[in-house]
Amino acid sequence: MADFETPEIKEFIGIPALQEGSMAHSSPFIAKPDHQESLGFPGELVENWQQVALEKMDDLRTRYRSFQVFLDSCVKCGACTDKCHYFLGTADPKNMPVARQDLLRKVYRRYFTVAGKYFPKLVGAADLTEEVLDEWYSYFHQCSQCRRCSVFCPYGIDTAEISMAAREIMDAVGKGQKYCNEIIGKVHTIGNNLGLPGKALANVLEGLEEDVEDDTGVAVKFPLDVKGADILLVTPSADFFAEPHIDGLIGYAKVFHETGASWTLSTTASEAGNFGMFIGSYENMRRVSMRIRDAAKELGVKRIIFGECGHAWRIAYSFLNTLCGPFDFLDQNYPIPQHILEYTWGELEKGTLRINKEENDHMTLTFHDSCNVARGSRMGDYPGGQFDYPRNVIKAVCNNYVDMDPKTTKEATFCCGGGGGLLTDDLMEIRVKGVLPRATALKSVVENEGVTHMAAICAICKSQFTKTLPYYGFTMDQIVSVHQLVSEALVMKGSEQEAELDGTDGDDTEE
Amino acid sequence: MSGFIAALLWVGLVVFVGFTARKIRQYWKTPAPLKIPTTPAPVTQTGVVFRMAREVVLFESLFKSNKWIWVFGWMFHLGLLLAFFRHLRYVVSPENFMWPVISNVIVQSFGQYAGFAMVAGLFGLLARRIVVERIRYISSPSDYLMLLMLIVIGVSGLVMSFVSHIDVVQLKMFVMGLFGFDFQNLPESGALLIHLLLVVVLLLIFPFSKLLHAPGVFFSPTRNQIDNPREKRHLAPWAAEKYNDHVDK
Known part of the structure; x- marks a missing residue:
């Protein structure tokens, strides 16, 4: 593990003075040849990589309007320069969104525009050299594709689109990232990012059934591969073993149980996450998505519901219909796909769930909006529903x-x-520095409002926070799943909690 | 000299219209294969029209982002628009139905004073580019030169309007002659010469530079897409061809 200094957490999120090259050393491990090849990319850097890279760039700009328009339109106004969490945490100017884009734009200008061909110095165009490729590899893996810059750009330029294109170009020349490409390979072959085989999954679920029964006295099921179930639940595989993710999964199961839903998980679609988006690969993103369509068809379900996962929900909400729709074989009376929070909030509104809020009284909660849910998706039928649904549910419990x-x-x-394929140990420095703005905002409510816990609805957020917030003096258990809160407060029929609450428990209520 | 300027203006116009149209055609033809509106986004076409209108007229996102850039940028663009309206008096004849509007005293005097707003905005933008470290870092020589060019265009225009007046009747004859291929003499004025030459440069570089943000913003998928992916399947032609084989299964 490389040495680095954790930035000092201040009272406010400040704009740092530039420190050129301060993160130039940050680079993730390069994918091994077999990981590359299994995704259809060259195993290692090809000999004529410049030519291949430029051809790929040319190909992408004819297939993606975003790429072409964004490359042309930036006026260098500077509006985005203080918006990226990685810039705010590292002070490296190449982490300013426009500067990150320019690493690629300067090459585009050099080879594809009149100005750059004849007056490269004047317009900041540059040759595609090995140094440039290395810079791409470094700085396009310091972007989590969170789209914050796109909110503030007067032309809506989304650096995520540029990062995805850059990574696709790098994959095409044989310089892919180990973390993403290895994981996508696992999804293709095994069905989830962790490489958790069906048998292990079944064991985990069985263990959870026992735990919940011990805890509540109710036999809550965690069904797997049940044909004919109504609902297919697709959730990030971290929900099967990581903390606090797994407490969220218990929450989904209890809600389904209590509402009498017929539901199932699937071995082959035991992963909501889709790293195909991180590497900008339409083809891989589609292949990963097709498992879900296939599982839904095979199990004969009527609905698909996604668990708490940020990027997964963006892909599910925004892309799934495009990639592997139409879903005419599902029940059209429900959103396709639906978010678990849409389901739970719907049930809370209907009043089908009995809630004892006091169970969560030992905590004061705040909520972290996951970037891809906030800026790349929606919940409910009105713009901004993605902000209200999680808050409504939290406030209800x-x-x-x-x-x-x-x-x-x-x-x-x-x-x-x-996010965006950076959740790996070889990028720990950028991860710790990148959490600084969120840590600063959290610290403020902790100190001024007595907040004790922060809830999240994304597997990556939960993993990242539990790992990096301790660098700033927080503890791992301050991060909770939203459905963990639901799980705590839900009073299931016939449960020990119900008995205790209603005083029908008999012997031990007289304290 | 007048003939030379007339020829340059024609070249500038042809290049501007031709190559900008080519760019717009390129943007138009290039598909957006995925739904990527920056959310929260409108869920109807009408909503998208309003979002785009707010973006183009009020610079909504820039307003959220940075008040200084917004103030200077908006002053410049609004000033430019008003000055443009004022200039229509040179290309529209009094018989034209638009003449009463164009020659209206409000349009004309707003257009005249808008030049100050335009130049002030440009100086503000230039100052930020020089003073703010982050913006200085991302600036290329062309970024400064473009601002300077626009400043000189604005200042030379203001000079003709407020300091050393030119023969506007003669200028109008020149411009009308330009479009009718009946070339007339330009009024004698150094400021006018600089003004027109730089306008030619502006026309020539427009389709090859960041000035393409003007048509570009209308084609930005993060701003012009409707947020309805669950309700309506969105499929690009190339994706339909290559990645849709599951539909027949």
């Missing part, structure tokens, strides 16, 4: 809730610092 600084929530939310 907790008495103490406080929002963080509005400059850091909703559409202006900061990424956790681990």
Whole structure:
């Protein structure tokens, strides 16, 4: 592990003075040949890589309007320069969104525009050299594709689109990232990012059934591969073993149980996450998505519901219909796909769930809007529903809730610092520095409003926070899943909690 | 000299119109394969029209982002628009139905004083580019030169309007002659010469530079897409061809 200094957490999120090259050393491990090849990319850097890279760039700009328009339109106004969490945490000017884009734009200008061909110095165009490729590799893996810059750009230029294109170009020349490409390979072959085989999954679920029964006295099922179930639940595989993710999964199961839903998980679609988006690969993103369509068809379900996962929900909400629709074989009376929070909030509104908010009284909650949910998707049928649904659910199950600084929530939310394929140990420095803006906002509500816990609805956010917030003096258990809160407060029929609450428990209520 | 300027103006216009149209055609033809509006986004076409209108007229996103850039940028663009309206008096004849509007005293005097707003905005933008470290870092020589060019265009225009007046009747004859291929003499004025030459440069570089942000913003998928991916399947032609084989299964 490389040595680095954890930035000092200040009272406010400040704009740092530039420190050129301060993160130039940050680079993730390069994918091994077999990981590359299994995704259809060259195993290692090809000999004529410049030519291949430029051809790929040319190909992408004819297939993606975003790429072409964004490359042309930037006027270098500077509006985005203080918006990226990685810039705010590292002070490296190449982490300013426009500067990050320019690493690629200067090459585009050099080879594809009149100005750059004849007056490269004048317009800041540059040759595609090995140094440039190395810079791409470094700085396009310091972007979590969170889209915060796109909110503030007067032309809506989204650096995520540029990063995805850059990574696709790098994959095409044989310089892919190990973390993403290895994981995509696992999804293709095994069905989830962790490489958790069906048998292990079944064991985990069985263990959970026992735990919940011990805890509540109710036999809550965690069904797997049940044909003919109504609902297919697709959730990030971290939900099967990581903390606090797994407490969220228990929450989904209890809600399904209590509402009498017929549901199932699937071995082959035991992963909501889709790293195909991180590497900008339409083809891989589609292949990963097709598992879900295939599983839904095979199991004969009527609905698909996604668990708490940020990027997964963006892909599910925004892309799934495009990639592998139409879903005419599902029940059209429900959103396709649906978010678990849409389901749970619907049930809470109907009043089908009995809630004892006091169970969560030992906490004061705040909520971290996950970047890809906030800026790349929606919940419900009106714009901004993605902000209300999680808050509505939290407030329905907790008495103490406080929002963080509005400059850091909703559409202006900061990424956790681990999204977009950066959630790997070889990028720990950028992850720790990238969480600084969120940590600063959290610290403020902790000190001024008595907040004790922060809830999240994304597997990556939860993993990243539990790992990096301790660098700033927080503890791992301050991060909770939203459905964990639901799980705590839900009073299931016939449960020990119900008996205790209603005093029908008999012997031990007289204290 | 007048003939030379007339020829340059024609070249500038042809290049501007031709190559900008080519760019717009390129943007138009290039598909957006995925739904990527920056959310929260409108869920109807009408909503998208309003979002785009707010973006183009009020610079909504820039307003959220940075008040200084917004103030200077908006002053410049609004000033430019008003000055443009004032200039229509040179290309529209009094018989034209638009003449009463164009020659209206409000349009004309707003257009005249808008030049100050335009130049002030440009100086503000230039100052930020020089003074703010982050913006200085991302600036290329062309970024400064473009601002300087626009400043000189604005200042030379203001000079003709407020300091050393030119023969506007003669200028109008020149311009009308330009479009009718009946070339007339330009009024004698150094400021006018500089003004027109730089306008030619502006026309020539427009389709090859960041000035393409003007048509570009209308084609930005993060701003012009409707947020309805669950309700309506969105499929690009190339994706339909290559990645849609599951539909027949």
